[in-house]
Amino acid sequence: MNAAKEPIIICKNVHKWFEDFHALKGVSMEVKQGEVIVIFGPSGSGKSTFIRTINRLEEHQKGDIIVDGIALTHDVRNIELIRQETGMVFQQFNLFPHLTVLQNITLAPIWVRKWSKEQAEAKARELLERVGIPEQAAKFPGQLSGGQQQRVAIARALAMEPKIMLFDEPTSALDPEMIKEVLDVMIELAKSGMTMLVVTHEMGFARAVANRMFFFDKGEIVESGTPEEIFKSPKEPRTRLFLSQILSH
Amino acid sequence: MTHATVLLRPKTRLTPAQWIRRNLFNSWGNAILTILSVWLTFVLARGIIVWVFTTAEWLVIRTNLRLILLGQYPIAEVWRIWLSAAMLSFLIGSTVGVWGWEKTRPVTRRIWVALASLPLVFVFTQTDSTNRLWLAALSILAVAGWFLGRPATRPLRRIVAIGWFIWPAIFILLLRGLTPEEGWLPLVGTNLWGGLLLTFLLTVVGIVFSFPLGVLLALGRRSELQLVRWFSIGYIELIRGVPLITILFMAQLMLPLFLPTGLTIDRVLRAMVGITLFSAAYLAENVRGGLQAIPRGQFEAAHAMGLNGIQTMGLIVLPQALRLVIPILVGQFIALYKDTALVSIVGLLDIVGIGKTVLAQPEFLGLQREVLAFISLLYWVVSYAMSYVSQRLEIAVGVGER
Numbered sequence: 135m136n137a138a139k140e141p142i143i144i145c146k147n148v149h150k151w152f153e154d155f156h157a158l159k160g161v162s163m164e165v166k167q168g169e170v171i172v173i174f175g176p177s178g179s180g181k182s183t184f185i186r187t188i189n190r191l192e193e194h195q196k197g198d199i200i201v202d203g204i205a206l207t208h209d210v211r212n213i214e215l216i217r218q219e220t221g222m223v224f225q226q227f228n229l230f231p232h233l234t235v236l237q238n239i240t241l242a243p244i245w246v247r248k249w250s251k252e253q254a255e256a257k258a259r260e261l262l263e264r265v266g267i268p269e270q271a272a273k274f275p276g277q278l279s280g281g282q283q284q285r286v287a288i289a290r291a292l293a294m295e296p297k298i299m300l301f302d303e304p305t306s307a308l309d310p311e312m313i314k315e316v317l318d319v320m321i322e323l324a325k326s327g328m329t330m331l332v333v334t335h336e337m338g339f340a341r342a343v344a345n346r347m348f349f350f351d352k353g354e355i356v357e358s359g360t361p362e363e364i365f366k367s368p369k370e371p372r373t374r375l376f377l378s379q380i381l382s383h
Numbered sequence: 384m385t386h387a388t389v390l391l392r393p394k395t396r397l398t399p400a401q402w403i404r405r406n407l408f409n410s411w412g413n414a415i416l417t418i419l420s421v422w423l424t425f426v427l428a429r430g431i432i433v434w435v436f437t438t439a440e441w442l443v444i445r446t447n448l449r450l451i452l453l454g455q456y457p458i459a460e461v462w463r464i465w466l467s468a469a470m471l472s473f474l475i476g477s478t479v480g481v482w483g484w485e486k487t488r489p490v491t492r493r494i495w496v497a498l499a500s501l502p503l504v505f506v507f508t509q510t511d512s513t514n515r516l517w518l519a520a521l522s523i524l525a526v527a528g529w530f531l532g533r534p535a536t537r538p539l540r541r542i543v544a545i546g547w548f549i550w551p552a553i554f555i556l557l558l559r560g561l562t563p564e565e566g567w568l569p570l571v572g573t574n575l576w577g578g579l580l581l582t583f584l585l586t587v588v589g590i591v592f593s594f595p596l597g598v599l600l601a602l603g604r605r606s607e608l609q610l611v612r613w614f615s616i617g618y619i620e621l622i623r624g625v626p627l628i629t630i631l632f633m634a635q636l637m638l639p640l641f642l643p644t645g646l647t648i649d650r651v652l653r654a655m656v657g658i659t660l661f662s663a664a665y666l667a668e669n670v671r672g673g674l675q676a677i678p679r680g681q682f683e684a685a686h687a688m689g690l691n692g693i694q695t696m697g698l699i700v701l702p703q704a705l706r707l708v709i710p711i712l713v714g715q716f717i718a719l720y721k722d723t724a725l726v727s728i729v730g731l732l733d734i735v736g737i738g739k740t741v742l743a744q745p746e747f748l749g750l751q752r753e754v755l756a757f758i759s760l761l762y763w764v765v766s767y768a769m770s771y772v773s774q775r776l777e778i779a780v781g782v783g784e785r
Contacts, residue, residue, distance in 0.1 A: 191683050210691075218689040228684035232703050241698065242688035294688055 142167045149196035159353040170324045172340040173333045175350035181333045185300045189220045221291025225303040227283045229275035236271040239290045261289035281312030301332040349373045443747045454577015463557040465517040476525035480532025481540045499525040573651035577732035585723040589658040597666025622664035630657045635729045654726045669711045673704030713773035
């Protein structure tokens with residue numbers, strides 16, 4: 135790791151509207167290489183929308199987003215470049231049901247990175263080993279449990295060797311007993327130095343590996359700080375209320 | 384905890400007498416219905432059997448069989464059709480082979496064996512020795528294809544799939560010929576194509592060309608480019624609002640008016656174009672249904688990993704969408720096969736058209752029933768075959784098991 139710690143993601147005053155609904159109201163954030171960011175907040179607060187603007191699954195209407203030195207504009211080539219550098223993991227996994235686990239993982243390296251099939255498959259098997267399910271390579275997604283599917287989805291995103299990983303509520307659709315196996319993979323990834331933006335309510339994960347946390351409400355960043363600051367002495371009453379609600383049980 | 388006792392499911396097998404009583408005579412009303420339907424079935428079946436084996440004069444079919452099957456295709460060139468059929472037979476055999484003979488159910492295996500030996504049965508009905516040889520070749524090639532395909536490896540499957548793509552082209556090329564006048568493969572004018580051959584051709588051409596066209600139209604209708612979208616919508620809605628028969632009439636009668644003098648388009652070709660354009664509009668709507676069933680998350684996942692629009696469509700969305708609509712598409716193709724009968728109204732000699740000319744021969748006047756029954760049988764056999772293939776295809780690609 136170079137010690138320079140350049141900001142790899144720069145968001146300045148990002149606004150987003152869905153028709154008349156103002157979903158993001160001037161969000162600014164800088165993320166340095168290797169940082170693990172946890173974004174949390176009530177539903178409808180714009181946290182998912184925000185990380186989806188970073189790889190342009192949602193278009194922002196005002197403000198600047200610069201990822202790895204590339205500005206997000208309408209230029210399709212820039213969008214595709216940024217998408218190659220950012221992996222994304224979805225709440226609903228979104229694996230391709232007509233392809234095997236191995237094909238799911240090798241698809242993008244073969245078609246986008248133009249790797250040979252052998253190279254892509256070797257990488258895929260290495261990643262399946264890393265997420266702990268090497269024996270499932272030949273199966274179809276429908277034959278796996280939710281936790282296994284999400285781990286395949288993580289391996290699929292990592293196969294492109296991205297510089298940034300975006301996680302959009304990766305454990306929200308999982309049965310409770312499967313959350314840990316996915317979080318373990320994410321913690322390992324965080325410790326390996328990957329730059330990660332994670333939308334989640336898993337506060338254990340935040341405590342363990344987050345560098346900074348951002349609390350979103352009504353399309354704005356209400357408060358940010360290290361996990362210690364956020365958990366021990368939240369400044370804003372809204373943050374305090376929300377934390378008490380999700381930590382009380 | 385004590386050990387759970389495993390209870391065997393109680394035996395519920397009934398003797399035939401019990402089954403009949405329980406299912407057919409369990410009330411007075413049902414008893415009457417049962418007796419009525421048995422009587423009706425008996426009367427109908429007897430009527431049909433008596434007609435088929437005693438009253439009906441099948442001579443009309445036997446005399447005109449070649450006409451009904453091939454139209455007026457020159458006898459000297461019939462070997463081309465035999466050759467195409469032989470290739471098809473080989474292709475079907477190898478398809479059955481690569482599809483996994485071990486996984487095929489015993490009943491289905493017997494059906495395939497029966498089908499493969501069917502040409503041998505006809506060997507004995509033929510007097511012409513060349514025909515006999517060709518018929519025997521059909522059986523032998525089917526078995527040979529099956530044998531060669533049995534290892535069912537990936538490359539073999541790919542070869543067979545490619546075979547299915549190029550066979551229609553070879554078929555039409557052979558049929559039509561290459562060289563004008565004399566020569567190695569002299570041209571055979573389409574005015575001589577007829578009967579089941581023509582029906583079959585119209586169907587194959589209709590399917591082969593309307594499929595890509597329909598997929599393109601379906602994609603066009605969802606395009607972000609306004610012009611492409613409006614063109615697709617306009618085309619689909621226009622064609623769907625018009626009966627096929629009017630399109631065929633327009634192709635036959637009105638098209639020549641718009642073309643410069645001296646330029647004529649073949650009549651069969653015109654019918655093929657009409658059928659293709661008609662079928663493409665319906666196909667587009669069916670494919671669009673499949674496209675709409677693909678969740679947004681699939682697009683997002685594909686985009687998020689950097690696939691471009693064409694890759695997303697071709698690798699992720701279309702394969703899933705087409706798989707979903709196989710049953711609908713096959714239904715449409717069966718309908719297309721039967722709709723080709725309409726070309727007889729614009730004067731082409733497909734099975735129905737040939738049937739009409741056969742019935743116009745003075746010695747066969749009044750034999751409509753025999754001719755219609757035989758024609759119906761031809762339609763039914765091919766339609767059922769398509770339906771069967773569709774079911775197998777659905778199982779093979781796993782529709783509905785995700």
